[in-house]
Structures are given as structure tokens and as C-alpha cells.
Amino acid sequence: MSLDPATVRRIAKLARIRVDEGQVEALRADLNSILGWIEQLNEVDTDGVAPLTGGTQMALRLREDAVNDGGMAEAVLANAPDRDGDYFAVPKVVE
Amino acid sequence: MAYTIEGSTGAWEVVVGLEVHAQVISKSKLFSGAATAFGAAPNSQVSFVDAAFPGMLPVPNREAIAQAVRTGLGLAAEINLVSRFDRKNYFYADLPQGYQISQFEHPIVGKGVVDIALADGSTKQVGITRLHLEQDAGKSLHDQHPTKSFIDLNRSGVALMEIVSEPDIRSPEEAGAYVKKLRSILRYLGTCDGNMEEGSLRADVNVSVRKAGEAYRTRCEVKNVNSVRFVMQAVEAEALRQIAVWESGGTVEQETRLFDANRGETRPMRSKEDAHDYRYFPDPDLLPVVLEQSWVDALKAALPELPDAKQARFIREYGLSPYDAAVLVAEQATAQFFEAVASGRDAKLAANWVTGDFFAALNRTGRSIENPPITAAALGRLLDLMADGTINGKIAKEVFEAMLDSGEDPAAIVDARGLRQVTDTSAIDAAVDAVLAANPEKVAEYKSGKDKLFGFFVGNVMKAMAGKGNPALVNAALKQRLG
Numbered sequence: 001m002s003l004d005p006a007t008v009r010r011i012a013k014l015a016r017i018r019v020d021e022g023q024v025e026a027l028r029a030d031l032n033s034i035l036g037w038i039e040q041l042n043e044v045d046t047d048g049v050a051p052l053t054g055g056t057q058m059a060l061r062l063r064e065d066a067v068n069d070g071g072m073a074e075a076v077l078a079n080a081p082d083r084d085g086d087y088f089a090v091p092k093v094v095e
Numbered sequence: 096m097a098y099t100i101e102g103s104t105g106a107w108e109v110v111v112g113l114e115v116h117a118q119v120i121s122k123s124k125l126f127s128g129a130a131t132a133f134g135a136a137p138n139s140q141v142s143f144v145d146a147a148f149p150g151m152l153p154v155p156n157r158e159a160i161a162q163a164v165r166t167g168l169g170l171a172a173e174i175n176l177v178s179r180f181d182r183k184n185y186f187y188a189d190l191p192q193g194y195q196i197s198q199f200e201h202p203i204v205g206k207g208v209v210d211i212a213l214a215d216g217s218t219k220q221v222g223i224t225r226l227h228l229e230q231d232a233g234k235s236l237h238d239q240h241p242t243k244s245f246i247d248l249n250r251s252g253v254a255l256m257e258i259v260s261e262p263d264i265r266s267p268e269e270a271g272a273y274v275k276k277l278r279s280i281l282r283y284l285g286t287c288d289g290n291m292e293e294g295s296l297r298a299d300v301n302v303s304v305r306k307a308g309e310a311y312r313t314r315c316e317v318k319n320v321n322s323v324r325f326v327m328q329a330v331e332a333e334a335l336r337q338i339a340v341w342e343s344g345g346t347v348e349q350e351t352r353l354f355d356a357n358r359g360e361t362r363p364m365r366s367k368e369d370a371h372d373y374r375y376f377p378d379p380d381l382l383p384v385v386l387e388q389s390w391v392d393a394l395k396a397a398l399p400e401l402p403d404a405k406q407a408r409f410i411r412e413y414g415l416s417p418y419d420a421a422v423l424v425a426e427q428a429t430a431q432f433f434e435a436v437a438s439g440r441d442a443k444l445a446a447n448w449v450t451g452d453f454f455a456a457l458n459r460t461g462r463s464i465e466n467p468p469i470t471a472a473a474l475g476r477l478l479d480l481m482a483d484g485t486i487n488g489k490i491a492k493e494v495f496e497a498m499l500d501s502g503e504d505p506a507a508i509v510d511a512r513g514l515r516q517v518t519d520t521s522a523i524d525a526a527v528d529a530v531l532a533a534n535p536e537k538v539a540e541y542k543s544g545k546d547k548l549f550g551f552f553v554g555n556v557m558k559a560m561a562g563k564g565n566p567a568l569v570n571a572a573l574k575q576r577l578g
Contacts, residue, residue, distance in 0.1 A: 014372060016186055060382035065122050065158030069142035070129030076141045076248070086137040087236070087245035090188045094237055094244075 003031050098266030100304070100331075102338045107304045109334045110311060111270050112224075112262035113326075115277055116255050117287035118231065118295040119162045125230055125254035126153030126196065133293050137247040145252035147191035152380050155180075159254035160384060161394055162286040163203050163228050166256055168395050169284045170223050172207025176388060178227075180381040183373045189233035189246050197257075199375040202227035203384065209260075209280070210403060211272040212421055221273050222261030231255045256287065262301065262311065267327035274298060274323050275425075279402050283427050297321050300354075302333040304341070312337075313347045317354050317361050329354040333361045405430055413442035422450050428464040435471035440478050448474060452495055460499070469498050477505040489562050490514050518565045520572065523556075526564065527572045530555045541577060549573065 003011075008028045012019040019027060073086045082089040099106040124131055127144035144151045167174050179201040182194040204226035212218050233251035235244050258277065264270050278296060281287040289296050298321075303314035315337070317329045332354070337347045352361040400408070402424045409420035409430075423433045423446065437445035453467075453474060460468045477494060480486045486494060486509055497508045509515055517523060530552060531538055541548040556569050 014184075014374070058382065060384055061154060062157040062160065063123075063128065063154045065156050066128060067123050067130040068128040069123075069144075070127075070140045073136070073138040073141070076138050076143070076146050082243070084240065084243065084245055086139070087239075087247055088138070088188075089240070089243045089245055092237065092240075092242050092244050093188050093235065 003028055003035070098268070099307075100334055100338060102342050104342050105306065107334070107338050108307055109265060109267075109330065110262050110303045110305060110314070111264035111266075111330055112301040112314075113260045113264065113270065113273060114299040114301070114316075115258045115260075115274065116231075116297050116299070117166075117258060117277075117281055117289075119159050119228075119254035119256055120286055120288060121156055121158045121162060121254055123156055124252040125156055125159050125228065127252055129252065131253050133295075135249055137245075138249065140249040141251065145191070145248055147193070153196060153378075155381070155384065156254065159228065160203070160386075162254070162284075163226060163256055164386070164391055164394050165284050165398060166258070166281065166286045167204030167207065167226055168391075168398055169280050169286075169401055170204070170207035170209060170226070170258075172223055172226065173205035174386070174391050175201065175203055175205055176386045176391070177201065177383055178203040179383045180228075180378045181375045182378045183229075183375055185373060187232065188244060189235045189248070189251065191233070191248065191251065195230050195232065196378055196381070197229035197375075198227035201383075209273060209276055211269060211276050212417075213268060213272060216417075219263075219269065221263045221269070224259040224261050226256055226258045229255050229257060262303075262314075264330075267330040270300065270330045271323050271327040274326050276402070278323075279425050283399055283401050285399075291321050291323070294321060298326050300326055300329050300333070302330055302337070303347070304334050304337045312341075313349050315347065315350055315352050315361075317352050318364065320354050325354055325356055328356070328359055329361060332359055336361060399427070409433075413437060413446070415442065415446050419446045419450060426464060432464055432467065432471045436475045436478065438475075440475060441482065444478060444481075445475075448478065452492065456495075456499055468502075469495070473498060473504060480505055480509060484516060484518060484565065485509060486514055486516050487563070487566055489557070489566075490516065493562070514563060516565050517560055517563045518568060520568060523560070523564055523568050523572050526556050526559045527552075527569070527576055530559060531576060538577070549577075552577070 005024050005028055008024050008031065009019065011031075012027075077083050077086065077088065080088050097108070099108055101107075119125070121131060123129060124142070124145060127142040129142040129145055130140040132140065144153055164174055178198055180196050181199040183197045183199065184194040186193055202225045206225070207223035209221045209223060210218055211221060231250050231253040233246055233248040235246055237244050239245050260273065264273055278289040281296070282289045287295060291297065297319050300317040300320055301314045302317065303312045305312050315333060317333055320326050320329050333352065340347050351364045353364055354361050405424045406417070406420045409415045409423060410417060415423070424430045429449075433445065433449045436449055453469065456468055457464065462468045477491060477498065480494070481488060481491050485506075494505050494508050494514060497503065497512070498505055501508070534552075534555070537548055537551060541552075552573050553566075553569060556573065557564050557566075560569075
């Protein structure tokens with residue numbers, strides 16, 4: 001697998017990471033070597049093996065339906081770069 | 096008769112599939128213990144999980160999962176004993192995680208079916224493709240500040256069911272009937288309150304058009320339509336738009352659109368080129384959801400009687416018409432009210448009173464079935480007064496109005512106003528004689544064959560008796576006198 005520069009730009013855009021044109025080639029090389037390393041996994045024969053979605057064989061733990069969290073607007077907003085009253089404030093997004 | 100739209104090149108068929116987002120009724124959120132109640136102070140129902148603080152882990156709510164299973168069972172759908180949560184990646188200010196936890200490849204509920212009834216008396220099956228669980232996003236307010244949007248995360252992480260239909264719907268009417276029926280089922284199940292004004296139920300409407308016999312053409316998705324009426328209007332408006340595009344030689348592009356209710360048309364959403372590259376992958380924070388068949392069976396055993404079953408029972412047990420039965424079962428509270436009135440009484444008469452005078456009174460007073468202006472017990476006692484001959488049907492309407500005004504018991508109203516039906520034949524005979532004596536020329540006309548005048552005599556006798564005459568006895572007395 002080999003990424004082209006357009007795909008590198010696209011990945012960066014989807015991840016909302018600004019990439020200057022001068023960085024594209026270096027990132028492409030880095031990403032390609034990472035992908036190449038991971039591709040070694042293709043050498044393993046996985047025919048008939050169910051996909052694994054977690055690293056443990058535990059059963060999923062479920063929670064009872066009780067309200068035991070929240071009620072702490074101050075704490076939730078404490079790290080907000082901007083706020084207005086108890087709202088987060090962000091640059092205007094209009095659909 | 097199939098619904099089509101006549102264009103300049105002939106008739107067009109409309110193909111519609113709906114994605115309905117239904118907010119799950121649960122005390123706490125899908126993956127956190129924060130409350131779900133509507134209308135709380137901003138950001139007061141937010142846990143660190145909902146705000147996506149680093150290191151916070153989601154723990155699924157057993158009840159939210161049960162609600163999805165109940166809904167699947169109510170839609171006669173396959174329940175998948177193994178399902179999985181995935182991440183749907185996109186950036187938006189009201190989505191603090193940067194992804195929505197949803198179910199992509201392995202939803203909790205598979206194929207099911209909803210039966211809808213149409214105005215012409217026919218019924219139709221609409222297939223359900225799947226139902227999956229996902230998180231709702233927070234709420235953005237764009238109109239509070241000139242340059243900023245305000246974000247409230249109270250809704251962030253509330254459990255949603257996305258219910259996807261097959262493209263089986265062929266008209267605005269069918270689309271409306273489908274949403275109404277689905278809403279009714281959800282409300283019966285108690286899995287979603289169906290409140291479209293508060294956004295607990297919203298629909299994405301997928302529309303395409305085609306000529307008879309063709310394969311599907313390109314569809315467009317009209318997002319976030321929030322009333323049954325708007326769903327119907329959006330189907331028609333979008334179909335008309337697409338027909339105009341095809342007939343002018345253009346091509347419909349697959350895109351996401353919004354319905355503008357004021358203009359009655361759809362318009363494209365501001366283009367988000369990469370918006371559809373969601374890069375789904377299994378959420379590594381969550382193990383697969385594995386259900387026990389016995390747990391599913393227990394949920395199934397505890398389901399309430401659903402609208403279709405109740406309608407069939409009303410037809411069978413009470414002898415109601417399919418239409419009356421459908422009207423009475425649409426809301427569980429209405430069905431309950433009807434059964435309380437009908438119990439031990441003439442069910443057909445009870446149905447007429449509930450769907451007629453009582454519904455009219457609800458509208459007029461702006462009251463709801465949960466808080467009715469006349470209780471089922473009181474309406475039942477009014478019916479009893481008719482059944483035992485204390486009052487006739489005409490006087491019953493007068494008593495009903497008085498019950499609305501005063502809240503008094505029907506028997507008390509009848510006594511206080513002297514509305515008791517007159518069954519004393521001598522009083523009826525006297526009234527009949529007086530009416531006949533006053534109208535000799537009408538009597539002559541009647542006797543010469545003008546049968547229709549019988550109603551004239553009945554009306555006048557009843558009028559003379561202030562409406563209180565027993566109609567059967569009045570008729571009998573007149574028949575006898577007029578020979």
C-alpha cells in the first residue's frame with residue numbers, strides 16, 4: 001500500500017490538522033512506512049478466525065438506569081476557551 | 096390506485112424510505128449516569144463522559160438496550176443477540192467526542208415490518224431494514240449572539256434509536272401513515288414519547304422518482320423533518336423538484352437537503368464535501384453487546400398489547416368498524432378511556448360517543464385524554480341513563496353539554512333540569528292529539544300518501560314535549576293515530 005500526496009492532504013483535512021505543502025512529502029513517507037510495518041500482519045493466516053474487537057474476552061459490563069452523574073456545569077465548563085452563562089461559546093457555525 | 100405525479104413526460108412514481116430518529120425513554124444517558132429530562136438548565140445534565148473529557152469511558156445503560164430490544168420486538172423484527180458499537184467520525188461543535196458512538200455493521204435489531212392503513216381502506220406493509228442504537232449530539236443555538244454559537248451538552252449522549260425503513264413507501268400519504276403508526280407503536284411500548292415538537296422523534300426522508308417499471312434512480316435525503324405534515328409535504332416538494340430536474344434534461348445529484356416549511360420546498364444543505372467520509376470503526380472502548388435469549392424472551396413476554404392487536408380485538412370483541420377501532424387505538428390512553436366507557440355497555444354506542452361528542456369536547460376545551468373534561472365513568476353513567484330509558488339520545492346531548500359546563504353527574508343534571516324522558520303514554524297521546532288537531536291539512540296530505548310528513552309530526556310532538564318524549568313511544572302513538 002502506498003499513499004499519494006492527495007490522500008495525505010485528505011487525511012489531514014478529515015483530522016482537522018493543518019499541513020503545509022512542504023510537509024506533505026515527509027508525512028507521506030512516514031505514513032507509508034507506518035502502513036508498511038502494519039501490513040506485516042497480512043502475513044498471518046486469519047482464515048476462519050472471527051474478527052476481534054477488543055483485547056479481552058470479558059463480557060460487556062452494563063450499568064443500571066440511574067441518574068448518578070451530572071449537575072456540575074461549572075466543572076464541565078471549567079476548561080472551555082469561551083463561555084456565555086452556562087453555555088459553551090464557539091465561533092458561529094451556521095447551517 | 097397508485098399515487099403518481101404527472102410530469103410533462105408522463106407519470107412519475109415516487110419512492111420513499113425513512114430514517115426515523117427516536118429518543119429513547121430512559122432516566123439516564125446511553126453511556127453515562129447523567130439525566131435525560133428535557134428543558135433543564137444548560138449543561139446541568141452533563142457528565143465528563145458526555146463532555147468527552149480525556150480518559151472517560153462509556154458504560155452502556157442496560158435499560159436503553161432493553162428499550163431498543165422492546166422496540167425491535169414491537170416491529171416484529173429480528174433481535175441480534177450479538178451487536179457492536181462503532182465510531183462514526185465527524186467534527187461539529189455539539190459533538191465533543193469528535194465521533195458519535197453508533198452501530199454500523201452489526202445493529203441490535205434487524206429486519207422487521209410496520210403495517211399501515213390508508214384512507215381508501217387498504218393496508219400496506221412497510222419493511223424495516225434495521226434499528227440501531229446511537230448517541231444524540233448536543234444542541235447548538237445560533238441565534239443568541241452575532242458571532243458565536245452557544246452549545247448545550249444536556250442532550251449529548253442521550254440514547255437514540257435510528258429506525259430505517261425499506262424504500263417501500265410510494266406516496267406522501269403512506270409516508271405520513273408510516274410515521275404516525277411508528278409513533279403510535281413507540282408510545283405503546285413506552286420506548287419513545289414521540290414528541291415531535293421537542294425533537295424526540297425526527298425523520299430523515301429519502302426521496303427518488305422513477306417511471307413505472309424502472310430501477311431506482313438517484314435519491315436525495317431531506318434531513319430533520321419534525322412533523323408528520325412536514326414529512327408529507329417534504330416528500331411531495333422533493334419529488335416535484337426531482338421531476339423538474341429530470342424533465343429539463345438534468346441529472347439529480349445525491350445530496351442532503353433541508354425542508355423549508357415556510358416556502359414548502361427543499362434546499363441543499365451547505366455543502367460539507369468530506370461530511371460523508373465517516374470512517375466507521377469498532378469502538379475500542381466498548382465490547383460487543385451480547386444478549387441472552389432468555390432476557391429477550393422476558394422482555395417480549397412483558398410487552399403491552401400493541402395497536403394492531405388491540406384494533407383486531409376491538410373489532411372482534413366490540414363489533415366496531417375497522418375505522419372506529421383504528422381511531423380508538425391510535426393512542427393507548429384513548430383506547431383505555433373507550434374500554435372504560437364500553438365495559439358492560441353498548442360498545443358501538445360508546446364508540447360513537449367517544450369519537451363524536453367526546454373528541455369534539457376535547458378539541459373545544461383544549462384538554463387531553465389524560466386530563467379529560469368528562470371522566471370515562473361519568474360518560475358511562477350518561478350512557479346508562481340512555482340504556483335504561485331515563486333519557487333519550489337527543490336529551491343526552493344536552494346533558495353532555497351540561498356535564499362539560501358544570502362537571503356535575505349526569506343523573507343530577509337530569510333531575511335538576513327535569514329532563515327525564517316521558518314514557519307515560521297518556522301524556523304522549525295528549526301531545527300527539529294536540530299536534531294532529533293543530534295540523535288538519537297535513538294529516539289529510541299524509542293520509543293521501545305523503546309518507547314523508549311522518550317526520551314532521553314526530554318533530555312537532557317532540558317539540559311540544561320539550562324533547563323529552565320517548566321516541567319509540569311517540570312513533571308508535573303517531574302510527575296508531577294516523578293509521
